[in-house]
Structures are given as structure tokens and as C-alpha cells.
Amino acid sequence: MLESLFLKFLPSLDPMTSAMVMLLGMPLLGFVIQIFIGKRLFRGGDWVSVGTIFVSFALSVLLFIDLLSSGPQFQWTTSWTWIDLPHFQLTMGILVDPVTILMLLVITTVSFLVFLYSIGYMHEDPRYSRYFAYLSFFSFSMIGLVLADNLFALYIFWELVGLASYLLISFWFEKPEAAEAGKKAFIVTRIGDVGMFIGILIIFFETNGLLHFDSIFSYVAKGQFGGEFLGISLLTLAGICIFLGAVGKSAQFPLHIWLPDAMEGPTPVSALIHAATMVAAGVYLVTRMFPFFTPEARTVIAYTGSFTAIFAATMALTHNDIKKVLAYSTISQLGIMMMGLGVGAYVAGFFHLVTHAAFKACLFLCAGSVIHALHTQDMREMGGIRKKMPITFTTMGVATLALSGIPFFSGFVSKDLILGESLSFAMENPSHFLIPLFGFLSTGLTAFYMFRLIFMTFYGEPRDSKKFDHAHESPWVMTLPLIILSLCSLAIFFTGSPLGLGELSLWGEKSQWVKYLLEPPSSSEHPTSAHLYALILSLTMAGCGILFAYLIYYKQTLSSEKIAEKFKCIYKTLTHLYWIDELYEWAVIHNLLRLNTLLAHFDNRVIDQVLVDGWAPITISTSTNSGDFDNRAIDQMLVDGTGKVVRASGKEVRKIQTGKIQQYLLVGLGAVCGILILLTLV
Amino acid sequence: MESLSLNLALYSPEIILSITLGFVLIVQMISQSRLFTFLTALVGLMVSAGATLAIKSFSPQFFFANQLSHDPFSLFFKLFFIIATFFTFLFSYRSYEIDEERGAEFYLLTLAVTIGMCTLVASINLLTLYLSLELVSIVSYALAGFRKEHPASNEAAIKYLLYGAFASGTMLWGLSLLYGFTGSLNIYSINATLSTASLNPLALYSMVLMVLFGFGFKITSVPFHMWAPDVYHGAPTPTAAFFTVAPKAAGFAIFIRFFYSVFANNSGLPDQWITLPHVDWAFLMAILSAVTMTLGNLSALWQKNAKRMLAYSSIAHAGYMLMGFIVLSKEGLVSILFYLVVYFFMNFGAFFVVGLLANKTKNEDISGFKGLGWTSPLVAFSMAVFLFSLTGIPPFAGFIGKVYLFSALVQKEIYWLLVVAILNTVISLYYYTYIVREMFLVKPVNSDKALVLSPLHVFTLILLVIPTFIFGLYWEPLFKYVSNSLQFIVIP
Amino acid sequence: MMFAVDLRHYLVLSAILFVLGIIGILSRKNSVGILMGIELVMNSAGINFVAFSKYVAADLSGQIFALFIFVIAASEVVIALAIILRIYQNKTTVDIEDIKDLKC
């Protein structure tokens, strides 16, 4: 369909290439137009961005339809030499396979909806067109990221989405927090990126310059990827390094700290970037590189993921900021995905990415809608708006149920798959029992905090009547995306079965399209018993969670204050987010600053004034021993440098010129006698 | 009597100078006009320079009963002195230190010094050597004290005289010992005897050192340099400029001729020398060279008086030039000669600018240079050129001079001295740029007026700046001329 | 015979004279006194030349040298006295210790 379309309109070009270039290029075009002339366009040019992303959306839908018809073996790739040096080539290329197409679908859909939503949400903003420019840029980078056929190209777009994220988080840069958050996001993810870059370096080094996914995999498959470093095989090490990139981007522990702060950005941005797409890029990367990871590396991934899942979930418990709760939930869910990938549930992990994209985007957009209506993010100031915003409430409810993993909703499908796989993984390797444990616990916690959110926001009495009075349902550009996304959160959309159990699908295996497209034909099925246990367990956990939430926040039979009082220590820890930020603050930033200051001081005092201006060795050793460069004595000793020594000696030397001629003569004669005496002695 | 006319012909530059000397007196008495006297002196110098060029065609020989040697070496220096004197006269014109009615006396004395220097570089006989050296010195004492009302000038004169007398006395004693040991006053005979006789090294060293006292005094080498800052400082600026250039060059010339003829022998290789056995004066001089440049530069760092600073700088430059002296090769000597030419333009130029400025401010303080670059760009620019050239920065001539000196050292692999020299170059930058800084980096006070320059001054300045440039960019002819001039040893 | 006079005696005499002259130059406060020291040095050199002329060179070159030393000594003294006179007029002192304005 796609190919014929392009053959019709652009007969001279390779249809697939031009389609891909167009898919990638449209948002870029939108960006360029918006950044340069957006302000002068009608309506600030929002139609440009929405239009361009719609084209991409349409193209990816067409592509998806093609894919469904051609089956999971579909793969199309093309590449160009980008950097061509003697004995060294770097290529740029496009790889289109089911994973790519699914990602494209997710990205463009969510993008399109969020763009649409933004028209309503951002309409009063003074930098309206710039906002759309950034959004377009993000979509471009994200599409590029999934289209890339090699690690290097992927890395490029990887950084670019980071840039887009930075720009959008600090979009309201007048707020110092927003500015701070943007910077934090960029830097923290960059730490991960550096790890990834090192991974790329290792791969590049080990494979003699192969960076293509396929060639790397075949290289690994042939067992040519040898080498060790500190007793760890380089392959594992490279895998972990690559995974580090994902840790940064997908906000996994310990680099998760940026994501909650990133909520300073506009809510649609949070929905698009920090819930649905960019943060999922890490998961995408792990999926993409899946064959590359050794079992050891996968274990690391699994542990990281599961720990992040439980860890973030606990943090979400106590937060009162609606977006922050969602942010921690995102972290937690990403952790689940990572866990899934780590335990080898390749399909399940990616599946959860797709479903999560829909319901989490929906959740964020709903939250945005609420915020838009109430002008606050604090749940304690909300309450009882169920009636005033029925669409929002309904869609959010659907998404919440999906997130909590309740049957009939998409979250149930994918999460259950992951949990089942992790359980069976743990059954095979009992020593790794913590992984599923964390997973199941986090499910319960998720249900708890999500329902807490719902109850606090939509039920009960309005806590701030002034805000409540102003509240109203959002315009259609905002609600439409909500509805579409909530529809996508239904299990039937993914499985063809209303309940969400794949086995009961209505339209054959193709209706379970994610699974159908991704499942490697040869993959062995895990014993279903594990799945069953998992099903029961997770449902129980979710049920418990909902129950507690209901009791505490709806019925208020259990007082949250009392519980907080009782578990004060834990509560405090949780509200302080485990003091992670404080730890970083103390451990990294503080010490880094001290190091900086020290070094700068070092530069001023020691290098400049001692080594260069100064006579070095004696003073250096004393200064390093004391370590305190502020020390007055050293200061006074060091200040004089070579320059000053020279000048001082100049000052001394000229004193021999006393003005007394007889002394001059004495010097001359003395020198003669001196030389003669010296000669007699020698 | 044919030989007498030949002798006179070969001595014609000096004779013309003596005639000019007389004419200057007469013209001054008759016309009472400074300008005429000035022109007379200049014309005399030009004729003398012409004569110097003319007698180049005579083959190298000894004349005046082996008292003097006619060779390219001496001709080069004669020309050098005549040109230096020429510039000194240009400099002195309208200088506030050489007042109007005493111009003729100034010319007369300076001409006498020039005659002495011209004879000095040609002399190969101890007596002529001593006599011409004393002619240079004694008249210089009078020149240093030329501003007789000025205590500084008096002081310069007495210091110069006392140091000079002491130095020449010591040297005289040394010369007498040489004479006593060899029984001859001719330097070649002395060398012949010295190189065959077996002398106690210590005795030889004593002679070398005593003679060195006299020569070191002239070239301002440490430790015989101490008079120089005071004398250059106190003497009238044109004279000081003259002193730092001409007598120093004369000192170098005779130093080279004497040491290379008396205390060294040809090593067998062309253009290479070796010192007399057991008397490694080259090494001694190398150390003195290092100390000289270092001391000169270090002392210059803190000077507040431009003239005094330049005086120290001229000591440092003597140290640089000594580097060429110690390598005992033609390359080294050529580099000294080359450097002298270059040094003349830049050092004289720097003094000239100081003098121009002093004509306005009546002193030579460096603070007087403040903002000069903004009020009188031409003068300041020239000064900057001279100073950078003195530092040894391309594309100015001073750099080329240094390159030749350094390359002489590299060829002989005397790297330690080279390192001292380059470090000194860096140090010297500091005080040279101090003046540049005052001129350009400091904005002038509103009341500062531009220097009033007569066309003659501008002309002189340009005449000094242009070679400083040209020889930095294209010095091939000069180098060829200089290396051809290095034939001073005529086998008797 | 140590007392039999030959060249060395003259030389030693001249050396003593020379050193005396030098000490005079270096230690006299009065600049005229320094001049006297210079004269002694000159004289000692003269003795040297004449002695060498007789004992070594066996010609009159040394004597001629001595003659010219007189000439130089005379002119030097003339100039020196002129300068000293000048200084005396300007500063009313001829003490060399007081003439040290130019220094450093």
C-alpha cells in the first residue's frame, strides 16, 4: 500500500526510501518552519506542526498495515556512507523491521495526539510557536532514533532527543525550577550516554568498526567477540555500558532522579516525552540490542529494572503532586519493562512499552486536563471534580485501571506477560527470586497509589473551592486525544479479547499484533503454570492495593496521618525520595564543586603563580602536603614566581652598581685575581 | 717615497678625517654658523667614507712600517665608524644637550675619536694599538663630560676616566709583559713566539687577563662593565648613543684581531681557530658572556631611566656578541660583525628616540614615554621597532643577528650558553616591552603634546628604522659583505 | 747572586710600583690622589718597557713605547684635571666618595 502510493507520486525514487525520508523529514520540516517563521504564521503555525506530524502518522499507519500483511519477517534496510576515511567508514542507514514500525506507530500516534492536545493546552503561551517547533524537533529525533540502523546513528538521535527533552522541560525557563530541571535531565542522561558511548567504543574496537546492528549480532553469534577486562568478558561489559545509556534515558535507578524534576515542563510534553516515547527509548534500545546482551548483562538489567520498579513505586506512594506521582509511576513501569527484558521476556517487555505508551500518555494528558482546569498540581487542593470533568474522569479511570493491571485493560495483558516470565525465570533460577518479588510488590503499590490519585483528585469534597468553581471540562482538542488514548488502553485493542487473555482472541493471531509481529517463531513457550500463578498473584496484589487506597482515601477508615505517624521513619524516607537527591547533592555535586574550586584554585595559585610565575618544586611539595591553598604562609611564600624571582634578582643584582667608582674597579680587579686564584687551584 | 704615498693613500680616510677636524674649527671660527660647521663635518665624513670605499681596491697589506694592516676587516670597521659618527652628528644637531655654540667642539672631539677608532682596528702593532686606544679613550672622557655644567655629565666623565685609566694601565702592563716575553711589538711576531715557546699557563693567563681588562672595559664585558651604566647615563644622549655603538664596536674589532692573532692559531681547518695550548680563554669568555648578558638584562629590569636601561641593555648585547667570539670559527666572527651592524641601527635608533624625547622633557625617564604612541605615532612606532629588534623578534634585524649568533653556537654544540642566551632573550623582552607598554598601552594625558620634530630628525629616524626592517627581511647582501670583510689576517 | 741586578729586579721594582699605584687608585678618597696612583702605574709600565727594550728586544722599540706613555700620561692628566676642576666648580668637592649620584 505504502509502496504503491509512493510509486504513484514519486515514481523516480525508491518508494521505501522516500517514504522513510518523508516520515523522518516531515517533523523536521515542521521544526524548521516553526523556528524561523512560526511566529508570523496564522495561529502561530500550530497547523504546520500538527500537519507534518499527521503526515508521519499516516505514513506509519500505512507502513503498519503493510507490515501486518507481510508478516513478522519483514525487514527493509538501506544505508549510505556518511564518513569515508581511508580504512574507516561510518554509515548512516535506515532499518525498518517490526520493532521499528511498532515504535513508529507508537511515536507518531502519541505525538499526533499530544500535538493536538497541545493546541488547547498551550494556547495562551507567549512562545506558542516555539513550543511546537520543539515538539516537532522531538518527533523528528525520536523517529530518527528508531529508524537508525547502526549504533552510531542511534547515538546521534539519542542525544538529540535528549536535547529536545532539555528544551521542552525548561520551556518555561522563567521558572528557576524548570531551568534547573532541564539542565539536570540533560546532564544526568548524559552520564548514561557516556556509558553508552563507551559501550559503542568497545564494540567498535572489538568488531573492527562494525556498528550495524545486524553485523554486530552476527559477529557476536559467531563468538568472535572476545576479550576480557578485569575478569568480565568484554561482551558483557559492552552490554552493560550500552544498558547504561538506557538507564539514563529510561530513568532507571540510580539515574532516575531527573524524571520527576522533568515534570516542570508542560504536561503534554511530560505525556509525550517523559511517559510515552523518549523514556521508552531505553527500553527500545535494549530491545533492539537484545541479542547482544549476555546472560550476565541481562541479569544486571533485570535487577536494575525490578529494583527500580519497586523503588519508584514506593516513592510514588506519598507524593501529592499529581504529575510527580505519574512520573514515579513511569519510572516504575519502565523498571518493569527492563525487568521483563532482563529475564528474557523480549516480547513482553516491548509489549508493555506499547501499552504503557498509550495509557500513561492518557494519564498524563488527563492530569494535564485537570491541571488546566484547576491551575494546580497539588492533589491536596483537588477533589470532587468527577462531575465537572466527566470525560477526563472516565478516560483517566480507564487508564488507571490499565496501569493497575486489571483485566479488560491493556496493562493487564502486557504486565501479566512480564510477571509471568519473570516468575518462570525465578523458578528456573531460584537465586534470583527477588526479581519477581519486586515485580509483584510494585504491582500492588501501583494499584495503591494510582487509586489514591484517582480518589484524591476526583472523589471527595473539593478542598479548594475557589479553584473548584473555575474548573470546567477541557475543549475538544484536548478531550479527543484523551478518548482515543483511553480506547487504546483497552485490552481488546491489543489482543482481540475483551478480557485481555490472548488465548481468547477473536481474530486469530494477528489480533494479538504486537505478539504476532515480535515473537520469534522459534521461541520456546514457558510453562503456563507460571503464568497462571503470576496472574493470580498480580491480581491479588492489585486488588489489595486498590482496597487499601479505597479504605484510606475514599472511605478514610484508615487515617493516612496515623499511618504516616506510625511509620514515620519510612514515611519520611519516602517523602524525601529515599534522600537520593540529597545523596547526589552531597556526594556528587558538593564534592564536585569542591573539586572544581580546588582545581580552579590550583590553577590560579599553583600552576600560574608557582609553576609558571614561580619557583616550583619546593613550594609545590609544601602546598600539597598542607593541602590548604588558602593558607596564608604558603600564600605569601608562593605568590612570588619565576617572574618575580627574576625581577627580584634584578632588583638585587643592580645593587652592586653602588655608584662608587673605586668599588667598580675593585670588582674588576677582584675578578681578575679571583680567576687567577681559581686557575692556580685547579 | 713611493711607499709614503702608498701609505698615505691607504691611510687616507683617517687623514681626511683629520683635515675635517681642522676645517671644522676653522669654519666655526670664520662663519660662526652652526649649520656650516655641521655641513662641513658631514661632508668630511662622506668624503672619508668615499675614500674608505675607494681604497678597497688595494690588495691587503701592511703599511706604515707594519704598524697598520690594510684588510677588509679594518675597512669594514672604518666604514662602520664613519657611518656611526655621521649618525651621531645628525643626532647631536639640535640636541638640547649639545648647545649651539659648542657644536664645533663636539664635532672635533668626536672626529678625533673616530680617527682613533679607525686606526685602532687597523693596528697590528702594540704601540699603535695602545696609542689609538688611548686616543679613543681620552677624547671620550672629554666627550662624556661635555655637558660640563651638569653634575651627572661630570660624574660620568670622571668615572669613565678613572676606570679607563685603570683599565688601560693594567692592559699596558699586560702588553709590556707580552713585549717582554717576545721582544716584539708586532702582534704576529708575538704570536709566533708565544706559540712556539713553552710558557707557564698561569703566566699566560695573567697576560690574557691583564689585556682583557683593557678590552673588556671597551666592550663592557662583565666584570669590567661597571662603569658603563653610569657613564652612558651621565653622558649627553648623542654621545651615549655613540659610546654604546662605536667604541664598543672598535673594542670588539681589536679584541677579535688581537685575541685571534695573538692568543689563537689556525686549527688547520679553514676558518677555524684553536686557542693557544693550556690557555682556554674561549671557555673563560663563554662564562663571561653568559654572566654579562644575564647581569645586563637583570639589572635593566628595574630601570626607570630609559638611557640607563638602554645602557644595561647594551651590556647584555655585548654578552650576546661575545657568544660569537668564543666559538673560534669564522661563522662566529661573522655573526659578531653582522650583529654589530644590526645592533648599530637598533640601539642607536633607540637612543635617538630617547634623545628626541629628552629634547622635550629634558630628562630620559621612561614615564616620559607615556602615551607617545598616541601623540607621536611615528616616533613611537620607530621606538617599538628598535626595541623589538633589540629583543630579537622577527621580522626585525635584531632577530637575524641573534639567529647568526645562535647558529654559531649550535654549530659548535655549545648548548649551555645557548640556553642562557635564549632565557635572556625572554627576560629582555620584559623590560623592552615596558617602554612599548608606556608608549602604546597607556593613554596620553590630555596635556601631552606631540613631539616637535625637525625634518632632519624625521629623516634620521627613517634612515635608522628602514635598515632595521630591511635587514630583518632581506639581509643577504649585508651578510655577504660582512663575511667578505672577515679577512683580517695577512700572513706577514 | 741574588743581588746582581738583572731584568727580574727591574721587573719586581716595576711590579711593586704598579701594585702601589693600584692601591692608590683604589683607596684614595681624593680624586687627585687617584690620579697620582695612575701616574705610578704608568711609570711602572714605562720601566717595564725600557727594561725589556734593553734586555729582551735589544732595540729601542721599548724606549719609544715609554716615550708615548709619557704623552698619554700627560694628556690623561690634562683631561682628568679639567674634569676634576669642573666637578670642583659644580660640587665644591673632589672627594670621589661624594661622586656617586649615578648608581643602580
Next chain:
Amino acid sequence: MTYLGFIREHLLTWIVFLPVVGMAVVLFLPKEKAGLIRWTSAFFTLLSFLASLELCWAFDRSEAGLQFVEKMAWIPTFNIHYYVGCDGLSITMILLTTLLSFLCIFASWSIKEGVKGYFLMFLLLEAGMLGVFVSLDFFLFYVFWELMLLPMYFLIGIWGGPKKEYAAIKFFLYTLFGSVLMLVVMLAFYFYSEPHTFDLLELARPQILKIKDLNIFGIALTIVEFRRVLFILLFIGFAIKVPIFPFHTWLPLAHVEAPTPVSVILAGVLLKMGAYGLLRISFPILPQETYWFSYALALLGLVNIIYGAFCAMAQITLPQDRGGNDWKKLIAYSSINHMGYVLLGMAVFTTEGINGAVFQMFNHGLTTAMLFLLVGVVYDRVHHRKLDGFGGLGVQVPIYTGLVALASFASLGLPGLSSFISEALVFLGSFKVYPSITILATLGIVINAAFFLWALQKIFLGPLNAQYKNLAEVNFRELFTLVPLSVLILFFGVYPMPVLNLMKATLDRLLTLLQAA
């Protein structure tokens, strides 16, 4: 046609001496006509730039050797020649120089006093820099090398900031120290080569340098050691210019005190000279020693990267009275960091590394130049550069903000902008040889990001500082200087091959030479 032919035959000479011609013309213009002087200078730098474009056009990219060679005897007795030519190494630098010089003329509009002198010096500076990049005779190279010092001294010293005098003399002393060491080596090369020559190509031929054992005061140096000493001397000479830690302390001072266009030239071109000198002189002539020294070079590169980054960061954290809080200084230190990548790339002798290094030189020229220009823009308006003194400018001056952001991101190595490619190439190249050093060096990437973003945040983000409510947006003239650079940064970030094509053949040959060692 024949005229054109004549120009083309002596293209390099034209490029180098057109600024000198411009100087001569400016010299005769009356001092009061500032506008005329500016436009005349602009005209001649433009001519030079156009000529270099022509050079680029006519340049044979597949040829590794030298092209456009002109050789004339200059001082036959000393075997010095006017010998110029260009290859892939120098052509990028020539382009960079002519471009930046041309743009800087427009950035010099804000110079108000001593306009004539300023432009005279500036043109001389350009000629000197170009001369360095085209010289193939060591002597000529040295003359040009030093020739730059003088105008630089004046440009910093006269038109610089509050501590200009100190900065100028420090720069001067430092670089002079470096160059006299180079002078020693130059003379040693001359006298040890048989036949004596200053010809850099001749000297690079094996067996031409016949270095002997040396004995200085009883310290015996064997041939190998002596060659190493020569290498180190030469290296110090170049290291000061690069500048390599610990010879870098002149740099922050000079950059900070210099007027904007001069900082641009300093960072954009002058710093490259050190690295260029290493590649042009040290590497080919002393390949074994280069090999011997390569590990140290890589380590120094690492130190530069980390140390420069930390010091740049300190600008944010240190209060002003302790030498911090200066935006320009931050960029200056980041230059040290960036030159570290160049060193690292040069030290490893791999295709990627060396191409990356030279490309990084080029890119650093573009990005840092742009950053300095941008600092100049705001400095002209508010007369300070305190990082703390701004705040929220993003609202007031969006275009300016965008440009600064672009330059900063380019500088921190964001993909899609040119520096990324060169840094990535360097890392790819160096990881093969020195994995541990490379991994440590990647730390620099993070710190780079940190301080650039931090600076951006302090200056542009947050609430608008009320003081700057009326801050004017970049004007057309400033845009004229900035836009070409941004376009190039973007373009080469996406498609670097035009530059890499120019140099790859030459660098490949250099590499073969080094690998043979």
C-alpha cells in the same frame, strides 16, 4: 585570463599578502575616517577569503602531497627559501583563518578608539597566521610564527580589558619562551641536516638528520636521547601555543582580557597553530620520538580534557574575587578542554584519531569563535561578563539565546553539530590504542555538558533580571558574523565530508609515516 592565471599560480602568496596590501592601503587612509578604514579592511580580508575559496575549489583532494607550491630563494647563503604550499592539513586552517578574520572585522565595529592602528594590527595578524599555515620552510615558518606575536601583543594590550597590560605581557613572554626553544631546535635541525636545510619536506626525509652524540659538561647524550631532547624542546614550543597543561595559564588571562575579535582569533586560529606545528614539523621530522612520546601526549590530552573542563566549571562555582564567575574565562577554559581532544586524537596514530583531531581543530575554531563573538555581543551592551550578573535573558533576546544555545551545544559535542563528529572520531580512534585514557576522557563530555548548560541556565533561564529589560537583540551586523558560523557548524555536523575530504589523503600519508616509526 592571464591575470587570473597569474593569481592562480601564486594563489597562496596572494592569500597571505592580500592582508598586507590591505595594511599598506589602510596606512595611507586618514585616521579620522573610521568607516573607510573598516570597510577597506573588510574588503581585503574578503579578498583573501575569496582567494582561499578559490584555493579550496582548485585543490586536488586525492593528492596527499603539497599543492600550489611556490619556491623562491630568499637568503641563499643560509639556504632559506620563500617556500609555501598547502596540503590537506593546512588548507582547512587557511580556510578557517580567512573566514574568521573576515568575520572578525565586522565584530571589530565596536572598537572606537585607535581604529586605524587596530585594523593595521589586525591585518598584520591575519597575514602572520596565514603565513604560518603555508610555510614549508622552517625559517619562514618561524618568522611568521613570531610575526603574529607583535600585533597580538598590541591588540590585547591596547584594546583589551582592565588587566590588559598584564595579560599582554604574559602572553608575549610565554609565547616568546616557547618560540625561542623552537628556534634552538630549528637551528639544530639546520646544522645537523646534510645538506643544511630549513626545508621541512627535506628534513622529513629519513636519514637527512645526522644527529650526533653530545656531551654537555660531562652529561653524555646519545643520539636517541638527543633527538628526544630536541623533540621535547620543540614540543614545549608548540605546547605553549596549544596550550597544553601546564603551559596553559596565559590562555584564560589573554582570552579574557582581549577584545572580542581578538579572543576569537586567539581561540579560533592561534591555538590551532600549536597542534598544526606538531603535525607539520614534529611528527614528520621526528617520527620515532613522536612515537616514543605518544603515550605522554595522550595523557596530556587527557589532563587537558579533564582539567580544562573542571576549571571551566569552576567559573560557575567560584566567586569573582577568586577568579571565577567570568563567562569568557569559562569559554577559554573550555578551549583547553577541546584542545585536549585534539591532542588525544593526534597521539594515537589511527585514521579516525588523526582525522578527528584535525577536524576538531577546525570545529573548535568555528564553535569557540562563535561563542566568543556571542560573549562580545552581550559585553558590548552591558559591559560585564559576570555569569551571576545576567539571568533570564532568554525572554528578552530570544534570537541571541538561540545562537548561544547552538554554539554551546556545539561546543559540548551535541550530535548533529560539527564538534560531535570530531570528538567521536577522536574517541573511536583513541579507544583502540588507549582504552583507559579514552574512558577517563569521556568524563570530559559530561562535565562539558554540565558547565555549558549551567552557564546557559544562569544567563538565559530563570526570571528576567530587571536591569536588562531594554537589552537590545542582536543586530544585523552581529548576525552577519554569527550566522555563517552557525550554518557551518550545522552543515558540517550533518555532512562533514567536505572538510574531511580535504584532509584525509594528507593525513593518511602522515599516518603511514608515523606508523612506520
Next chain:
Amino acid sequence: MTAQDVFFYIFALITLVPAFVCVFHPNILYAGLSLFGSFFGVAGIYVLLGADFIAATQVLIYVGGILVLILFAVMLSKNIYGAKFQDEKKKKILPGLLGLILLGFLVKFILTTPWNMTLTDEAPLPTVSRLGDLLLTDYLLPFELASILLLAALIGAIILARSK
């Protein structure tokens, strides 16, 4: 010890003792006067060395010219007997020491050097005519040079001494 030797020692004494006084006597007038003796002594030495003309010239120039000039200068300055002209002792220590060292070297040099003495017969006296010959032949140039020197020195002295 021949008569000549005796005369030598006498003249040496006449030379050295006044020289000693000249150098070390605190009063400048005495110093100047004692110089008189020293010059005579040197003249005597010259006579012993067979240089009659030189001896005569020595007396004429030194005693008649130079010494008179010096004394004239001494007299010109007032306060001859004042404290100003009394030298301190301390100043003489270092120069004396150096002088002694130098003397040591010189004497050692004089005594150890194998002088190349070719003296066989006494040079005939008087030497005047031969000196005159030499001065107009071999030493013509120095002779002329000396005249320039004297002229210049004279003019220089006049310039300096003449008051404005």
C-alpha cells in the same frame, strides 16, 4: 755587586719609598710632593737601563709638567688640611690585600718565566739620534697620532675647563 747594582737599589729606594708615602700618606699635599721623588727615582732607573733620553724626558714631562699640574690641582682645592682630605685607614685593607695577591702573582710570574734575554752588549749612548730616526721612520704613524691625541686632549681640556 757592582756599582750599577748599588745605584739600582738606591734608585729603587728613591722610587718606592716616596711612592709608598704617596699612596698611604693621609695628606694629599705630602702625597703629591713625595711623588716628586718617585719620578726622579724612575728617571734614575731609566738611566741605569741606558735610556738617557727617556730619563730626561721623564724628568721634563713628569716633574716639569704632570707633577706641577697635579700640585696645582691640589692647591686649587681649598681646605687641604681639612678633615675631608684625610683618608680613612679602613678603606685601604681590601685594596691592599688585592694588591698583595696581585703582587704575588706578578712576582711569581716574573721569577718563573724564562725571559728570553738576548742582551750581550750595551746599547751605545746617547740614544737620541736613533730614537729620532725611528720616530720619523718606523714610528711615524704613532708620532702623528700622538699629535692628534695631544691636540684633541688639549681642546677637550679647554672645553671642560673653560667657564661659560
